[in-house]
Amino acid sequence: MEINLSTSLCGVRLRNPLVLASGIVDTTASALLFALKNGAGAVIIKSICPEPRTGHKEPILHAIKGDSMLNAVGLSNPGLKIAVEELKNAKSRTKEPIIANIFASSVEEFGYSAKEVSRANPDLIEVNISCPNVEDEFGKPFSCDPDLAAEVTRAVKENTNIPIIIKLSPNVANITVIAKAVEQAGADAITCINTVGGMVIDTKTAQPIISNKVGGLSGQAIKPVAVKAIYECYKAVNIPILGTGGVMTGNDAIEQLMAGAVAVGIGTAIYTRGIDCFDKINQEIEEFMQENNYNSIKEIIGLAHKENKK
Numbered sequence: 001m002e003i004n005l006s007t008s009l010c011g012v013r014l015r016n017p018l019v020l021a022s023g024i025v026d027t028t029a030s031a032l033l034f035a036l037k038n039g040a041g042a043v044i045i046k047s048i049c050p051e052p053r054t055g056h057k058e059p060i061l062h063a064i065k066g067d068s069m070l071n072a073v074g075l076s077n078p079g080l081k082i083a084v085e086e087l088k089n090a091k092s093r094t095k096e097p098i099i100a101n102i103f104a105s106s107v108e109e110f111g112y113s114a115k116e117v118s119r120a121n122p123d124l125i126e127v128n129i130s131c132p133n134v135e136d137e138f139g140k141p142f143s144c145d146p147d148l149a150a151e152v153t154r155a156v157k158e159n160t161n162i163p164i165i166i167k168l169s170p171n172v173a174n175i176t177v178i179a180k181a182v183e184q185a186g187a188d189a190i191t192c193i194n195t196v197g198g199m200v201i202d203t204k205t206a207q208p209i210i211s212n213k214v215g216g217l218s219g220q221a222i223k224p225v226a227v228k229a230i231y232e233c234y235k236a237v238n239i240p241i242l243g244t245g246g247v248m249t250g251n252d253a254i255e256q257l258m259a260g261a262v263a264v265g266i267g268t269a270i271y272t273r274g275i276d277c278f279d280k281i282n283q284e285i286e287e288f289m290q291e292n293n294y295n296s297i298k299e300i301i302g303l304a305h306k307e308n309k310k
């Protein structure tokens with residue numbers, strides 16, 4: 001039986017459902033191409049903002065038992081000018097999808113970033129809204145407020161013709177409220193989820209381990225949070241979902257597809273299991289499909305929402 005691993009995200013064909021998540025490798029073309037060479041179906045660049053940013057001082061990462069970690073990298077990146085050249089370079093060297101990722105500190109800056117990054121003609125633009133709005137009196141993250149999230153979505157849409165994916169944060173009371181707001185504002189897709197807020201204290205020094213004190217939890221520990229977010233958003237909106245969070249195995253990926261994702265991001269697994277995890281997870285997905293008589297990924301997407309006929 002011929003197994004078809006391909007899927008599509010906003011009309012962009014992916015040869016398999018595994019997508020390199022943003023921030024796991026840097027903003028260079030060579031790092032993106034390396035992930036594609038190692039089996040990724042599409043790749044997302046690390047978040048880019050208009051001007052270069054150094055990020056937080058070390059320690060910025062802390063490994064947590066069980067394929068998980070806490071990070072507060074502080075969104076270090078070389079700025080739009082350099083990153084756009086890297087995206088152009090990557091685009092010219094592959095036919096597989098290259099996805100940009102932007103963040104900004106104001107609605108206007110999101111619009112500007114969308115316009116600038118579009119010059120590289122990425123296949124899709126992911127919009128990281130998990131950063132605070134400096135124009136807001138309290139510096140509220142765009143991801144936590146439906147009106148702010150919608151404003152960003154509109155500003156990005158007004159400045160590009162490339163389909164946009166709004167990346168949602170799980171650190172909210174009800175993620176579907178944000179999902180609905182960005183869908184209504186014109187988002188072409190959503191990513192569920194970014195990292196979960198967390199903190200680790202070294203009991204010997206009685207101090208937080210990472211320099212920023214608090215950070216984002218990723219990896220296996222957050223997989224159930226991601227599955228719930230995907231499942232709930234699938235019911236709430238009609239735009240496609242890029243699942244992300246804690247995928248380590250083929251079974252983890254299948255779980256997110258069944259919850260309603262059309263493709264699945266791979267992040268922490270690259271740190272804890274190595275770059276060959278793309279090939280391994282794809283192989284496990286294929287074996288699962290063979291054993292369970294599925295011919296194509298499309299048969300699996302959203303299955304958890306249908307009555308169980310097995």
Ligand SMILES: Cc1cc2nc3c(=O)[nH]c(=O)nc-3n(C[C@H](O)[C@H](O)[C@H](O)COP(=O)(O)O)c2cc1C
Pocket residue numbers: 021022023024046047069071073075101128167193194195217218219220222244245246247265266267268269
């Ligand atoms: C070290 C690190 C850096 C990250 N940087 C970014 C980033 O720049 N932009 C972004 O949108 N997400 C960023 N993320 C979030 C991931 O893209 C992903 O949403 C999250 O880690 C959950 O997936 P995972 O459990 O497979 O790692 C980062 C995650 C990690 C672990």
